[in-house]
Amino acid sequence: MRVAVIGSGYVGLVAATCFAEGGNDVVCVDIDKAKIDGLKNGIVPIYEPGLEEMVERNAKAGRLSFTTDLAEGVKPAEVVFIAVGTPEGENGDADLQYVLAAARDIGKVIERYTVVVDKSTVPVGTADLVRKEIAAVTDVEFDVVSNPEFLKEGAAIDDFMSPDRVVIGAETEKAREIMGELYAPFCRKNDRIIFMDTRSAELTKYAANAMLATRISFMNEMARLCERVGADVEMVRQGIGSDSRIGLSFLFAGASFGGSCFPKDIKALYGTARENGLDFELLRAVNSVNAEQKRILLQKALRHYGTNLEGKLFGVWGLAFKPKTDDMREAPSITLIEGLLGKGARVVAHDPVAHESARKIFGDRIAYADTPYGAVEGVDGLFLVTEWNEFRRPDFDRMQSLMKQAVVFDGRNVFNPKKMRERGFKYFGIGRGKDQ
Known part of the structure; x- marks a missing residue:
């Protein structure tokens, strides 16, 4: 054809x-x-x-x-x-x-x-x-x-x-x-x-993305509740995801969703509803929760270090909004890094493919490391923002020897909190208990 x-x-x-x-x-x-x-x-x-x-x-x-x-x-x-x-x-x-x-x-x-x-x-x-x-x-x-x-x-x-x-x-x-x-x-x-019909097809795309985004925002709200009551959102995820009516997909709590589709499509669908006399309250909440979640890692850092980050150096693992892409549109790393810079901190980041995309946003305001370990040398803390596979099983002893302070903010719940603490790290995940 x-x-x-x-x-x-x-x-x-x-x-x-x-x-x-x-x-x-x-x-x-x-x-x-x-x-x-x-x-x-x-x-x-x-x-x-x-x-x-x-x-x-x-x-x-x-x-x-x-x-x-x-x-x-x-x-x-x-x-x-x-x-x-x-x-x-x-x-x-x-x-x-x-x-x-x-x-x-x-x-x-x-x-x-x-x-x-x-x-x-x-x-x-x-x-x-x-x-x-x-x-x-x-x-x-x-x-x-x-x-x-x-x-x-x-x-x-x-x-x-x-x-x-x-x-x-x-x-x-x-x-x-x-x-x-x-x-x-x-x-x-x-x-x-x-x-x-064409109208149903047009609406199907927006409905699919809005549903997936809703699941993510729901789990991020659950993660916040877990931190208040001392529960572990990973255990909750497994518990509800084993229900065949729910399933495990898109139930991971984390540092918010990004990309070109979910944020834009939610707003567009909400706009369509509004034009037709419907206040789609759920979509407003999904968008609001996600916007707040983008600030969660910075908030955790400020609670740990205090509001003045002047002179501190932080490493960031992952810049793209998700693994296997160099796309940084609406990426949570942007909100985090801008927040750190605004508080006087310095940032060194590593991403397997998104450095050039990041340079268009940050220029020379941050440093770029060629390897994950280059992004932890001398740092006061590490933020894991994008769950690339190469970040899942690092050499923790090497990490700890390179870091000025062995503090990890895990924005994707990649690491096991108990094992991280046993290795000597101060660990902060998303919804992993009261000290998060």
Whole structure:
């Protein structure tokens, strides 16, 4: 099948590459000439395990190409995906200007029946707006489909190639058949395609992210309660997660959630509810809890050291909002580091892949260590913010010998509190008892 993908950001590039891996002829279109030139030369602008190799393999095979010429990509295509950014607007709603501009441009160049697919995360009713924009500039037959993505950064390739589900919102049988054929190679073991109307599909993406974010915020509130009553949130997590009606996923207490999806999607969904006369109180609470949780590690440090951190040096393990990505959007490390700097402290940080992303935010205001141990030498305390695997089993004796003060603030509950204290560390986790 001939496919065009408008946008070479995270969603667009992953989708284009995976569709090419499935045997389709795919053209990825972007107005950013530097990015397209880089992709033509094998330079992948985002970090995602396995993506660079897959881009190179499919480009070499001739199944994946890149262009700034929208007509070149769209005219031959049977299916055109819109995967441009939907940044948060001033009022928290999703900004659709790039989606609608892409729709108009697509409408101007299509010459035969085309399925136009909203792949970007967009609010309810966007498919109708896209349909209106295209119809205003062409008489060619087309359908608009909503096909939200459910990719996890760090596991996007596996998620796409072997999806839990593929949600397709379509209003015609013709569009459903084409989309079903396109996704069939990715659902050979089980038919995981769920067809529905476009508005339900649009809402499904927001509902999924809001539900997951709610679980996280609930557990973070439980962690605070655990610290008040002397309980261990890890024990509580195992106790409730063993209930088959609840399950263990997304029940980890920690230093808040971040990234480009959860915070933005919660605000957008709340905005949709508000526009329709509904005060979605639960979503307001989820967002409020998360904002407060981003300050939890700094609050623990201030209780331990006092409010004046002048002259103290702190190490930070993990800068990205989650492992296996260099994405620092809404990362809890930002709130922590800005708070430490604001209190007069110095910071040295290590992350396996996010140093360059961090430099764009902090510049030379912090130091960057090439290794985890470089980020603990001479420090008054260590903050573990992102649970990269390499942080899970360090040489604790080496850590302790390098640190000025053997104090660890574990923002992801990676370490065992009892064993840490037996090793001689002053340990602070999230919801691990009254002394936290």
